[in-house]
Amino acid sequence: MNFRAIAAIYKFEMARTFRSIFQSVISPVVSTSLYFVVFGAAIGSRIETVEGIQYGAFIVPGLMMLQMLMQSVTNAALGIYFPKFVGTVYEVLSAPISVPEILLGYVGAAATKAMMIGLIILGTAGLFVDLQIAHPVAMIAFMLLTCISFSLFGFIIGIWAGNFEQLNLIPMLVITPLVFLGGAFYSISMLPEAWQTIALFNPVVYLVSGFRWAFFSMSDVAVGYSLLAIAAFLAFCIATITWIFRTGWKLRV
Amino acid sequence: MAPIISVNNLTKTYDNGFQALKGVDLDIEEGEVLALLGPNGAGKTTLISIICGIANKSEGSVTVGGYDITRDFRKARELIGLVPQEMSVEVFEKVISTVKFSRGLFGKKQDDAKIEQILRDLTLWDKKDNRIRELSGGMKRRVMIAKALSHEPRVLFLDEPTAGVDVELRKEMWDVMRALKKSGVTIILTTHYIEEAEAMADRVGVISNGELLLIEDTDTLMKSMGKKVLKIELDEPVTEVPPALAEKGVVLSPTGTLDYTYDTAAQQTGITDVLADLRAAGLKLADLSTRQSSLEDIFVGLVTDQKTGENAA
Numbered sequence: 312m313n314f315r316a317i318a319a320i321y322k323f324e325m326a327r328t329f330r331s332i333f334q335s336v337i338s339p340v341v342s343t344s345l346y347f348v349v350f351g352a353a354i355g356s357r358i359e360t361v362e363g364i365q366y367g368a369f370i371v372p373g374l375m376m377l378q379m380l381m382q383s384v385t386n387a388a389l390g391i392y393f394p395k396f397v398g399t400v401y402e403v404l405s406a407p408i409s410v411p412e413i414l415l416g417y418v419g420a421a422a423t424k425a426m427m428i429g430l431i432i433l434g435t436a437g438l439f440v441d442l443q444i445a446h447p448v449a450m451i452a453f454m455l456l457t458c459i460s461f462s463l464f465g466f467i468i469g470i471w472a473g474n475f476e477q478l479n480l481i482p483m484l485v486i487t488p489l490v491f492l493g494g495a496f497y498s499i500s501m502l503p504e505a506w507q508t509i510a511l512f513n514p515v516v517y518l519v520s521g522f523r524w525a526f527f528s529m530s531d532v533a534v535g536y537s538l539l540a541i542a543a544f545l546a547f548c549i550a551t552i553t554w555i556f557r558t559g560w561k562l563r564v
Numbered sequence: 565m566a567p568i569i570s571v572n573n574l575t576k577t578y579d580n581g582f583q584a585l586k587g588v589d590l591d592i593e594e595g596e597v598l599a600l601l602g603p604n605g606a607g608k609t610t611l612i613s614i615i616c617g618i619a620n621k622s623e624g625s626v627t628v629g630g631y632d633i634t635r636d637f638r639k640a641r642e643l644i645g646l647v648p649q650e651m652s653v654e655v656f657e658k659v660i661s662t663v664k665f666s667r668g669l670f671g672k673k674q675d676d677a678k679i680e681q682i683l684r685d686l687t688l689w690d691k692k693d694n695r696i697r698e699l700s701g702g703m704k705r706r707v708m709i710a711k712a713l714s715h716e717p718r719v720l721f722l723d724e725p726t727a728g729v730d731v732e733l734r735k736e737m738w739d740v741m742r743a744l745k746k747s748g749v750t751i752i753l754t755t756h757y758i759e760e761a762e763a764m765a766d767r768v769g770v771i772s773n774g775e776l777l778l779i780e781d782t783d784t785l786m787k788s789m790g791k792k793v794l795k796i797e798l799d800e801p802v803t804e805v806p807p808a809l810a811e812k813g814v815v816l817s818p819t820g821t822l823d824y825t826y827d828t829a830a831q832q833t834g835i836t837d838v839l840a841d842l843r844a845a846g847l848k849l850a851d852l853s854t855r856q857s858s859l860e861d862i863f864v865g866l867v868t869d870q871k872t873g874e875n876a877a
């Protein structure tokens with residue numbers, strides 16, 4: 312293992328984050344606060360509780376999930392896309408490092424940043440609502456698994472993307488709708504029956520549900536299924552990436 | 565001594581079906597400076613990219629320091645530093661951190677003294693805390709060299725190191741290369757400037773159309789294939805070459821001299837005859853000089869030969 316190379320990439324990527332730490336942190340904090348105002352205050356005054364939980368608190372796991380997914384995907388995607396775009400990727404390709412090492416560096420940094428932002432949102436949320444976390448270890452575990460697998464997913468997008476439009480396409484067109492339809496702001500059980508069935512095909516439902524269980528010990532689907540879903544997604548991303556690097560697709564000509 | 569780089573029957577076909585390398589064989593000796601010449605699109609960058617691990621080869625094999633670039637890619641790549649043709653730098657990074665990043669990437673322990681030495685040698689030490697976007701083009705190029713040297717490679721690839729740089733900077737680059745050669749680093753450079761190859765290289769390789777047409781010691785090449793030009797300056801310039809001289813291939817140059825090109829390796833150069841004809845034509849000599857033809861002439865000749873050969877086939 313070329314640990315120094317992994318550390319070099321990781322530090323480089325983290326430095327990129329900290330260079331723009333203000334933008335990195337301020338935007339999720341502001342948008343989260345906005346969600347609280349709109350969903351928490353406006354809607355919350357009518358719904359009040361969902362399955363016995365105060366609505367403001369109920370949406371916290373979903374909000375964190377939304378931001379962590381977005382951050383993981385966009386950061387990891389940009390992390391590899393940018394060197395490709397400006398040409399500096401030559402150095403990584405010519406260095407004595409293997410695929411898993413490149414991944415550990417880039418994906419590790421993107422996941423770290425997404426974790427940090429998730430925790431910052433948790434802190435921000437704590438200012439608005441009274442939060443109790445039933446299973447803190449499970450919460451952290453879910454956060455980690457989510458950040459890692461979606462950073463991997465973002466890395467794939469960054470390799471695939473041929474231009475900046477494509478880079479933004481997936482987060483905008485796929486992640487956001489999946490999270491909104493995935494029960495971030497409501498319980499699946501509130502949907503009409505037909506939609507409940509359809510919702511079960513949305514992978515984010517399992518993430519949000521499992522994550523919510525970590526907070527409130529209640530969930531739309533059994534926690535076991537949530538874990539299974541995220542493990543499957545992780546495996547899918549790892550398999551795709553292995554294939555990409557084995558064939559040299561889009562990185563090595 | 566075993567060659568530091570050995571390329572065997574290397575081919576490369578890009579995804580679009582274009583064959584950029586058609587079976588290249590090349591051995592590079594440790595410590596030498598090898599210049600690769602060739603027209604645009606010849607395959608120079610493709611060859612370098614494969615050796616350095618940026619592009620995948622199609623067929624054939626390459627070893628660096630005895631290590632196969634695919635099987636022992638770590639050991640092979642550790643030995644190599646690359647300065648690519650395209651200027652590509654992380655503009656927001658500081659000079660020193662980008663060089664340290666490179667060293668880390670190649671798995672070497674950080675060594676502040678070493679990094680300082682490299683930056684000083686490239687006269688970048690004063691700029692070490694500047695962001696790269698604050699540097700001039702020539703400085704950026706030197707940063708790329710510093711990055712390539714950060715892990716103390718034994719082989720350095722310079723893909724058109726002096727393309728688009730001014731004369732002064734080119735001389736500066738040459739000094740850098742000479743110092744590196746002195747320290748024992750093997751250098752492979754590509755260039756379009758023949759004078760650069762003549763000035764720097766121990767050996768010259770000519771690539772065209774994905775084939776290595778020739779590889780030869782620079783001196784031998786100059787001697788064996790070199791032609792000389794005899795420049796005859798007349799007391800009273802003429803407007804037309806006398807028929808007897810024209811028959812022997814003497815031409816009137818734009819500067820008004822009569823030029824006779826001859827082969828130094830030929831049995832008879834024909835100089836005596838030319839001079840006799842001059843006398844017979846009643847022309848008086850003011851001055852005589854000879855000029856060795858440059859690599860450029862040789863190189864243009866080779867590439868044209870290849871083209872005509874292809875057309876004939």
Ligand SMILES: Nc1ncnc2c1ncn2[C@@H]1O[C@H](COP(=O)(O)OP(=O)(O)OP(=O)(O)O)[C@@H](O)[C@H]1O
Pocket residue numbers: 564578579580582583584602603604605606607608609610611649
């Ligand atoms: N990624 C690619 N896909 C398809 N063809 C390519 C690719 N890269 C290079 N080529 C083709 O391969 C040939 C060799 O290109 P290469 O860059 O190796 O030339 P070169 O000798 O370095 O030229 P130059 O002196 O202009 O730098 C060219 O015809 C080029 O169009």
Ligand SMILES: [Mg+2]
Pocket residue numbers: 608609610649723
């Ligand atoms: Mg080139």
